[in-house]
Amino acid sequence: MDSRSRLLDTALPCEGQADVVFAEPWEATAFALIVSLSRAGYFTWPEWVECFSKEVALATEIEARGDKPPSYYEQWLAAAEKIVEAKGLASIDQLRAKKLGIAAAGAAHVLKGATRKPLTVA
Numbered sequence: 001m002d003s004r005s006r007l008l009d010t011a012l013p014c015e016g017q018a019d020v021v022f023a024e025p026w027e028a029t030a031f032a033l034i035v036s037l038s039r040a041g042y043f044t045w046p047e048w049v050e051c052f053s054k055e056v057a058l059a060t061e062i063e064a065r066g067d068k069p070p071s072y073y074e075q076w077l078a079a080a081e082k083i084v085e086a087k088g089l090a091s092i093d094q095l096r097a098k099k100l101g102i103a104a105a106g107a108a109h110v111l112k113g114a115t116r117k118p119l120t121v122a
Contacts (some may be wrong), residue, residue, distance in 0.1 A: 027073040034080050052079040
């Protein structure tokens with residue numbers, strides 16, 4: 001079983017349990033956000049798994065139609081937005097505004113010629 005599929009276990013991933021590689025910093029942030037919110041009791045890990053599994057199923061349907069599905073962490077982010085809204089932690093409008101701000105800051109970062117390297121969490 002690869003490290004990404006271990007993230008779907010019903011138990012919350014603990015330090016040292018998952019050896020995960022992130023291609024972009026936002027992927028690590030999205031991962032850490034969900035783990036932190038679950039640890040803080042905003043939702044259980046099984047609730048997260050159920051929500052994320054729906055995004056995986058949607059991506060599988062898209063791929064089966066011959067279209068390009070969202071990446072693993074795009075699926076993760078879509079599920080994160082849904083569970084955060086469902087739990088009343090933020091509205092869709094708040095999430096959209098935050099994403100726009102992050103995208104603008106990221107674009108400025110890239111335009112300055114910064115290089116990005118994969119992040120690894122062990």
